[in-house]
Amino acid sequence: MSNTIDVNGKTVETDEEGYLVDLSDWDKDVAKILADQDSLELTESHWEVIDFLRDYYEEYQIAPAVRVLTKAIGKKLGKEKGNSKYLYELFPYGPGKQACRFAGLPKPTGCI
Amino acid sequence: MAKVEIEVPECPEYPIIPRLKEGMMAHSKPYIAVEKFQHELGFPGELPENWQEAALDKMQDLLGKYRSFQVYLDSCVKCGACTDKCHYFLGTADPKNMPVARQDLLRKVYRRYFTLAGKYFPKLVGAVDLTKDVLDDWYSYYHQCSQCRRCSVFCPYGIDTAEISMAAREILASVGMGQKYCNEIIGKVFKIGNNLGLPEPALKDTLEGLEEDIFDETNVAVRLPLDEKGADILLITPSADFFAEPHVDGLMGYAKVFHESGVSWTISSYASEGANFGMFIGSYENMRRVAMRIRKAAEDLGVKRIMFGECGHAWRVGYSFLNTLAGPFDFLDPNYPVPQHICEFTYDLIQKDKLVFDKSENDEHVVTFHDSCNVARATRMGPKPGGQFTIPRAILKTVCNNYVDMDADTIHDATFCCGGGGGLLTDDLMEIRVKGAMPRMTALKKIVDEDKVTTLVAICAICKSQFIKTLPYYGMQMYMMHSLHQLVSSALVMQRLTEPADDSESESSDD
Numbered sequence: 110m111s112n113t114i115d116v117n118g119k120t121v122e123t124d125e126e127g128y129l130v131d132l133s134d135w136d137k138d139v140a141k142i143l144a145d146q147d148s149l150e151l152t153e154s155h156w157e158v159i160d161f162l163r164d165y166y167e168e169y170q171i172a173p174a175v176r177v178l179t180k181a182i183g184k185k186l187g188k189e190k191g192n193s194k195y196l197y198e199l200f201p202y203g204p205g206k207q208a209c210r211f212a213g214l215p216k217p218t219g220c221i
Numbered sequence: 222m223a224k225v226e227i228e229v230p231e232c233p234e235y236p237i238i239p240r241l242k243e244g245m246m247a248h249s250k251p252y253i254a255v256e257k258f259q260h261e262l263g264f265p266g267e268l269p270e271n272w273q274e275a276a277l278d279k280m281q282d283l284l285g286k287y288r289s290f291q292v293y294l295d296s297c298v299k300c301g302a303c304t305d306k307c308h309y310f311l312g313t314a315d316p317k318n319m320p321v322a323r324q325d326l327l328r329k330v331y332r333r334y335f336t337l338a339g340k341y342f343p344k345l346v347g348a349v350d351l352t353k354d355v356l357d358d359w360y361s362y363y364h365q366c367s368q369c370r371r372c373s374v375f376c377p378y379g380i381d382t383a384e385i386s387m388a389a390r391e392i393l394a395s396v397g398m399g400q401k402y403c404n405e406i407i408g409k410v411f412k413i414g415n416n417l418g419l420p421e422p423a424l425k426d427t428l429e430g431l432e433e434d435i436f437d438e439t440n441v442a443v444r445l446p447l448d449e450k451g452a453d454i455l456l457i458t459p460s461a462d463f464f465a466e467p468h469v470d471g472l473m474g475y476a477k478v479f480h481e482s483g484v485s486w487t488i489s490s491y492a493s494e495g496a497n498f499g500m501f502i503g504s505y506e507n508m509r510r511v512a513m514r515i516r517k518a519a520e521d522l523g524v525k526r527i528m529f530g531e532c533g534h535a536w537r538v539g540y541s542f543l544n545t546l547a548g549p550f551d552f553l554d555p556n557y558p559v560p561q562h563i564c565e566f567t568y569d570l571i572q573k574d575k576l577v578f579d580k581s582e583n584d585e586h587v588v589t590f591h592d593s594c595n596v597a598r599a600t601r602m603g604p605k606p607g608g609q610f611t612i613p614r615a616i617l618k619t620v621c622n623n624y625v626d627m628d629a630d631t632i633h634d635a636t637f638c639c640g641g642g643g644g645l646l647t648d649d650l651m652e653i654r655v656k657g658a659m660p661r662m663t664a665l666k667k668i669v670d671e672d673k674v675t676t677l678v679a680i681c682a683i684c685k686s687q688f689i690k691t692l693p694y695y696g697m698q699m700y701m702m703h704s705l706h707q708l709v710s711s712a713l714v715m716q717r718l719t720e721p722a723d724d725s726e727s728e729s730s731d732d
Binding site for chain 2: 125126169170171173174175176177180193194197203205206215217218219220221
């Protein structure tokens with residue numbers, strides 16, 4: 110079972126949970142539409158996280174662990190933002206799953 | 222996936238057996254595993270034309286293989302002792318979530334095809350044909366059981382409902398109706414080594430990051446070794462410990478305890494997973510394939526001991542089944558049980574006065590402990606019965622000044638499941654997870670209100686993740702959730718003040 114989203118006239122396929130089927134379909138407009146499904150508007154702060162996730166995925170073929178992410182954000186934006194509280198404020202459904210979905214990455218699986 | 226709107230059940234002031242709401246959860250079902258995930262586990266990709274015959278053949282096969290399965294199907298006298306013991310029944314009021322009724326979905330088919338009375342007089346004995354509707358009911362309700370076995374504690378015949386749920390799931394998978402969450406994950410373990418799909422370079426990078434974090438915090442070089450041949454202990458821990466919070470804080474706690482003990486240890490990138498979802502789907506073959514990876518890692522790395530981190534069902538598979546699944550472990554040091562639990566290790570060091578704690582570091586916490594179902598009802602720790610209850614609590618009381626237990630009817634072997642165990646920890650089952658958490662949340666809320674409890678501790682990755690998600694639905698903070706070794710870690714006063722070294726300084730084993 111799969112679903113589709115319409116991005117500027119282009120049809121993009123997602124799985125039943127809203128994650129991209131073909132990761133190469135991703136662009137910023139796709140991210141905006143995925144965020145829109147969760148009634149979220151992506152701000153500069155969201156993009157900082159999304160960009161980091163995509164870079165990390167490029168290198169390691171997996172989303173970063175929460176601590177790797179918080180540390181990277183903390184280094185870049187200051188210690189007060191380097192924690193999961195900040196990330197949950199941005200991505201209320203969980204930085205791991207929701208942010209990965211917007212970033213066009215596969216859903217992290219397991220006991221998480 | 223957008224946030225699901227869920228009608229959260231109220232936490233009652235005193236235990237209430239709900240008025241029945243028939244069909245309340247009939248709509249609940251997890252996503253079915255696609256062909257690819259099914260094939261990787263040796264199951265067909267879709268419902269075959271002769272599915273009924275295939276399902277009954279599978280049932281026959283299981284009845285032949287597991288004597289217990291047939292005994293459980295035959296021996297229920299419908300006394301009703303289990304009816305109000307299930308957290309999913311209490312949270313949903315759906316009568317098919319009474320353990321006896323859930324089992325009967327399968328039992329009535331068993332009667333129809335495998336008992337004399339059912340073959341000739343089906344109506345008299347409540348036997349029914351296996352139709353597609355019945356199969357769909359199985360798929361729905363056998364994924365509303367977390368195989369926590371609380372009902373079994375109260376069953377006068379000792380019927381293990383979990384075994385019936387497991388058998389039902391195996392039959393379902395064998396006719397192309399496997400569950401996406403579990404089967405995708407098991408496939409990842411076979412390919413990559415863990416549930417997350419965390420490849421070796423990412424694992425290495427993550428562990429190095431944790432070493433830096435511990436050094437920044439303590440000024441002591443504590444290692445988290447990966448694939449180190451000749452280490453004494455192979456640590457098998459859920460991959461959530463590498464990835465999620467507060468799981469990772471527990472992992473750093475184990476590392477600090479190992480460091481203080483002076484014993485050498487390692488994680489394996491090949492067997493970088495404690496969880497064994499083969500058990501959840503009732504598949505002996507898949508459970509064995511996952512367990513064999515642990516054996517291979519232990520042999521390849523030449524370790525002397527195998528130890529499990531904070532993971533509930535991993536400890537069940539480890540404690541109860543590892544030897545028959547992947548033994549004999551005659552190549553390990555016979556002076557230690559195979560396997561050991563990290564709590565046993567830490568407790569032993571405490572008993573021998575080898576760890577120094579400053580309890581006041583945890584004074585901000587008023588702590589309670591959630592007994593995880595698989596640890597509580599399927600395993601032990603230490604040499605004495607009940608060690609699985611006393612050892613984690615003894616550790617907590619050693620590292621914290623303020624400890625309060627939840628109501629006695631909801632802890633130890635009567636513990637309520639977190640609501641997310643047994644392969645249900647997936648977003649597509651959020652409604653049943655939230656509703657099923659109600660009994661545990663009720664007991665917790667009571668001591669939060671009355672005893673000012675601030676901190677919930679568990680030794681299971683699933684429980685931790687489930688509570689993080691469900692606590693807010695019940696008006697509590699997700700940050701209440703802690704790993705046991707996270708509190709050990711905050712109170713531990715480091716005595717071995719190692720510098721960041723060029724070479725490893727780990728040496729002799731403990732005694």
